[in-house]
Amino acid sequence: MDQQTFLTQAMIFLAAAVIMVPIAKRLGLGSVLGYLLAGIIIGPAVLGLIHNDSGDIMHAAEFGVVMMLFLIGLELEPALLWRLRKSIIGLGGLQVLLSAVIIAGISFGLGLPWQQAVALGLILSLSSTAIVLQTLQEKGLMQQPVGRHSFSVLLFQDIAVIPMLALFPLLQNLPLGDATGDEHSTLVDGLPAWLQTLVVLGSVALIIGAGRFVVRPLLRLVAKTRQREVFTATALLLVIGIAVLMMQVGLSPALGTFLAGVVLANSEYRHELESDLEPFKGLLLGLFFIAVGASINFTLVAAQPLIIGGLVLGVMAAKAVVLYLLGRSAKLSLNDRFLFAFGLSQVGEFAFVLLTFTNQHGILPQELTSLMVAVVALSMALTPLALLVHEHLLAKRLQPANASARQQDDAIDEHNQVIIAGFGHFGNTVGRFLRAHKIGLTILDNDADRVELLRRMGFKVYYGDASRHELLAAAGAESAKLIIICLEPSEKRLELIETIKKHFPNLRMLVRASNRYDAYDLMNAGMLHIYRETMDTSLRVGVDAMRFLGFRAYTAQRAASLFFKKDEANLRKLSAIRDEEEYILSAREKIEELEKLLQTDMVQNMQDIERGWDEESLIDAAHRASDATVQP
Amino acid sequence: MPRLLLLFAHPALEKSRIHKRLIRELKSIPQVTFHDLYEAYPDFNIDIATEQQLLLSHDIIAFQHPFYWYSAPAIIKQWMDLVLEHGWAYGSEGRMLEGKKALNIISSGGPRHVYAPEGRNRFTYRQFLAPFEQSVRLCKMDYLPPFVVPGTHRMEQQDLETFAALYRQALILLTAGNAPTDPGAELLNDQLTSSGILTH
Known part of the structure; x- marks a missing residue:
C-alpha cells in the first residue's frame, strides 16, 4: 500500500x-453499533469504499x-x-x-x-x-x-x-x-x-x-x-x-x-x-x-x-x-x-x-x-x-425490584477521605501531620523517585498529572471529603481546580498559594480556603524578632495572630476590588498596594491592644472616684 | 421572648459524655445561641468586638462548662478578662450589660452531697462560684442560681437522660421569660419540677 x-x-x-x-x-444505540x-x-455492500479483503x-x-x-x-x-x-x-x-x-x-x-x-x-x-x-x-x-x-x-x-x-x-x-x-x-x-x-x-x-x-x-x-x-x-x-x-x-x-x-x-x-x-x-x-x-x-x-x-x-x-x-x-x-x-x-x-x-x-x-x-x-x-x-x-x-441492591454494590470500593495533590515540601508536611493522626490519605504526585519511596513507606500513592480527570477519579475523588492542593506550579493548581469544579463539585478544596497575587487568582477561581505558603513562617520570624527585642512571648504571639487575621481580611477586601476592575497588577500598582497595606497595619494594630488587660482606665477611675468598690 | 447566649467551653468535647449529650437538646430551642468558645478561638485569640456584639444582642448569658478545679476551663477566664472591658461592661461608664441575667451551667464529677461544709469539698457550689456571681454583679447584671449536673463520674445513662430533660426544661423556662423568682436558691435544679413549673 x-x-x-x-x-x-x-x-x-x-x-x-x-x-x-x-x-x-x-x-441511544451505543458506540459499538455505530462502528458496525x-x-x-x-x-x-453499500458504498464499496473499502475492499472485502480487509484482512x-x-x-x-x-x-x-x-x-x-x-x-x-x-x-x-x-x-x-x-x-x-x-x-x-x-x-x-x-x-x-x-x-x-x-x-x-x-x-x-x-x-x-x-x-x-x-x-x-x-x-x-x-x-x-x-x-x-x-x-x-x-x-x-x-x-x-x-x-x-x-x-x-x-x-x-x-x-x-x-x-x-x-x-x-x-x-x-x-x-x-x-x-x-x-x-x-x-x-x-x-x-x-x-x-x-x-x-x-x-x-x-x-x-x-x-x-x-x-x-x-x-x-x-x-x-x-x-x-x-x-x-x-x-x-x-x-x-x-x-x-x-x-x-x-x-x-x-x-x-x-x-x-x-x-x-x-x-x-x-x-x-x-x-x-x-x-x-x-x-x-x-x-x-x-x-x-x-x-x-x-x-x-x-x-x-x-x-x-x-x-x-x-x-x-x-x-x-x-x-x-x-x-x-x-x-x-x-x-x-x-x-x-x-x-x-x-x-x-x-x-x-x-x-x-x-x-x-x-x-x-x-x-x-x-x-x-x-x-x-x-x-x-x-x-x-x-x-x-x-x-x-x-x-x-x-424488571429493574425497580433490584435498583436499590445495585446502588449498594457501587459502594464496595473504599477510599480515603483526604487526597493530597503534590507531595513536595508543602504537601508532605501536611501529609505527615495528618498521617500522624491516622487520617487516611491518598497522594497524587508526579515525581517518580518520591512515588517509589512513598509506596515503600506504605502510602497509597498514584503517579501522574493530578489535574487529569481519570487520575482523580481513580484516586477516589468521587467519595473523598477533601482535596489538599499543594502542587508547585500555580497554573497547575488552577487547572486542577477547574477539573474538580467540573467533575467533582462536592469535593472541598484547600489550596496552597505562593503569594498574595496567587491568592487573588485563587479567590477569583472561587476558592474559600487559601493558604499563602510564606505567611505563617514570616510571622513566626516576626514573633521571634519581637521576643529578641524584649517583648513578652505571649504579647508577640498575640500580635502575630492579630496581624494574620487583619491581613486575611485585607486580602479579601483588595481581591474584591481587583475582581471588579479585572486588571492585572503592574509592578507599580504592587508597590502602591504594599504602601496601603503598611498604612492600615499601623493604624489597626496599634489601636488594638487588649484593653481588658490594660489597667490604665481603671487607675484613672480610681483616682477620679472615691468609690473603689466598683472594681474587681 | 428573651434570647440566651450559651458560652460553651469544653477543651475536649470529643471525649465528653455529659456535655455532648446536653447540647444535643439545643437544636430544638431556637432562642438559644450556642457559642462554642474552644471551637471559635483554638488559639485563645478572642475577637473582642464580635463577643461584645453577641452580648448586646442577648438577654441572658449562660456559661456552660465542666467544673474544672472548682472553676471553669481557661478560655472562660480569658473571655472574661478580654471581653468584659472597663468602661464597657463595668465601671462608672460601663453599662452595656445592665439588666441582663447570667448563670453558670456546670457538671461536677463529685456528687452533690460532697459540696457542703461537712462534705469532702468543704464548700457549696455557690461558694465556689462566688467570683462569677460577683463579676456578673459588677457588670450590673442579675446572677441566677447555677444549673448543676452532679456526680458525673458515676452517672448511669438513665440518669444522664433525666438531667438532659431537666436541662432542656431549664433553658425553655429561661427563654420563656420565667426566670426563677428566688435568686438566692442554691441550685436552679431545685426550682424545676418534673412538670416543668418553677417551684417557689
Whole structure:
C-alpha cells in the first residue's frame, strides 16, 4: 500500500467513525453499533469504499482486543482475580462446554460429520470480548455481579482458545488444501512437545517476572525523563512486545498482555499506563468493529437469507438459554440474568481466526466457513440490538425490584477521605501531620523517585498529572471529603481546580498559594480556603524578632495572630476590588498596594491592644472616684 | 421572648459524655445561641468586638462548662478578662450589660452531697462560684442560681437522660421569660419540677 492509498483508507475509516458513532450515540444505540454500521456503509455492500479483503485491517484491529485485555488486566489486581477463580472456571467452563455440546449436537443432527460438528460447537461457543466489555463499560456495569460474571466467562473463553488450536488438527476430516502456507511459523514449531510446553510455561513466567522486576524500574526510569511521549511509547512497546513474544511461542497475545496487565495492576504507574493506552485501544477497537461490519458478505446473505437468518438466531438462542441457566445458578437477579444471556449470546472475534484455521487444516469446508463468517459477523452486529431490546422492553419491567441492591454494590470500593495533590515540601508536611493522626490519605504526585519511596513507606500513592480527570477519579475523588492542593506550579493548581469544579463539585478544596497575587487568582477561581505558603513562617520570624527585642512571648504571639487575621481580611477586601476592575497588577500598582497595606497595619494594630488587660482606665477611675468598690 | 447566649467551653468535647449529650437538646430551642468558645478561638485569640456584639444582642448569658478545679476551663477566664472591658461592661461608664441575667451551667464529677461544709469539698457550689456571681454583679447584671449536673463520674445513662430533660426544661423556662423568682436558691435544679413549673 503506498502512502496515498494508506492515508485515503485511514481517512475513510476515520470519517465513517466520526460520522456514524455520534449519530448512533445520539440515537441511544451505543458506540459499538455505530462502528458496525459505519463498517457496513463503507464496505462492499453499500458504498464499496473499502475492499472485502480487509484482512490487514482486521489484523491491525485485532490488536485492539489485545490492548483491551492489557487494560482489563491493569484493573484486576491478582487478589481480585483469585476471588473470581470459581466464577471463571465454573461459569466459563460450563458455558463453553454446554454451548459446544448443544451446538455440536444440533450440527451433527443436521447431518454434518462429527468432527465438523465438534469444531463448529467449540468455535461458536465463544463470545466477543470486544463487544461485550466495551458495552458493559459504556453502561458502567463492570463492577457489578453481571459485569464480573460476564468478564469471567470471557476470560475463560480467551484461555480456551489455546487448547482449541491444539486440539483442532485432530479433527481433520477433509483433504488438506494448499492454503496452509499462509500460516506463520512460530519459534517452537520444530521442537518436541515437552520442550514446547516448557517454552510456553517459561514465557508466562518471564512475563510475570519481568513485569515485577524489569518493567517497573523501567517505567520509573522513563517517568523520570518527564517526557510524556516516551512514556506512551514505553507503554505501547510493552504491549506489542508481549504480543510478539506470545505469538512466537504460539500463545494468545491477548492472554499474554492480560497477564502482564494483572502483574502491573499493583504498580504505581497503573493509571498513567491506563490513560496513555486508552485512546489507542478505543481507536483500534473501533477499527475492529468497522472491519467486522465491512466483512459481512451481504451477497451471501441475500442469496440464502433464510438459512443464514435461521443459523444466526439459532446459535444466539442456544447460547442465550445456556447463559440464562448459568446466570440463575450464579444467583443473578432476573434482570441481570437476561442481560447476561443477551450480552454474551453472539459469537466472538476469535471465531474468525478459528474458522480460517479450521479451513486450512481441512476440518471445515470452504462453503461452510464463508457461511459461518457471515453468521458470526451478523451475530455480533445483532448484539447491541439485542441489548437495546433488553434495555427498553425487559429492563424497565424488571429493574425497580433490584435498583436499590445495585446502588449498594457501587459502594464496595473504599477510599480515603483526604487526597493530597503534590507531595513536595508543602504537601508532605501536611501529609505527615495528618498521617500522624491516622487520617487516611491518598497522594497524587508526579515525581517518580518520591512515588517509589512513598509506596515503600506504605502510602497509597498514584503517579501522574493530578489535574487529569481519570487520575482523580481513580484516586477516589468521587467519595473523598477533601482535596489538599499543594502542587508547585500555580497554573497547575488552577487547572486542577477547574477539573474538580467540573467533575467533582462536592469535593472541598484547600489550596496552597505562593503569594498574595496567587491568592487573588485563587479567590477569583472561587476558592474559600487559601493558604499563602510564606505567611505563617514570616510571622513566626516576626514573633521571634519581637521576643529578641524584649517583648513578652505571649504579647508577640498575640500580635502575630492579630496581624494574620487583619491581613486575611485585607486580602479579601483588595481581591474584591481587583475582581471588579479585572486588571492585572503592574509592578507599580504592587508597590502602591504594599504602601496601603503598611498604612492600615499601623493604624489597626496599634489601636488594638487588649484593653481588658490594660489597667490604665481603671487607675484613672480610681483616682477620679472615691468609690473603689466598683472594681474587681 | 428573651434570647440566651450559651458560652460553651469544653477543651475536649470529643471525649465528653455529659456535655455532648446536653447540647444535643439545643437544636430544638431556637432562642438559644450556642457559642462554642474552644471551637471559635483554638488559639485563645478572642475577637473582642464580635463577643461584645453577641452580648448586646442577648438577654441572658449562660456559661456552660465542666467544673474544672472548682472553676471553669481557661478560655472562660480569658473571655472574661478580654471581653468584659472597663468602661464597657463595668465601671462608672460601663453599662452595656445592665439588666441582663447570667448563670453558670456546670457538671461536677463529685456528687452533690460532697459540696457542703461537712462534705469532702468543704464548700457549696455557690461558694465556689462566688467570683462569677460577683463579676456578673459588677457588670450590673442579675446572677441566677447555677444549673448543676452532679456526680458525673458515676452517672448511669438513665440518669444522664433525666438531667438532659431537666436541662432542656431549664433553658425553655429561661427563654420563656420565667426566670426563677428566688435568686438566692442554691441550685436552679431545685426550682424545676418534673412538670416543668418553677417551684417557689
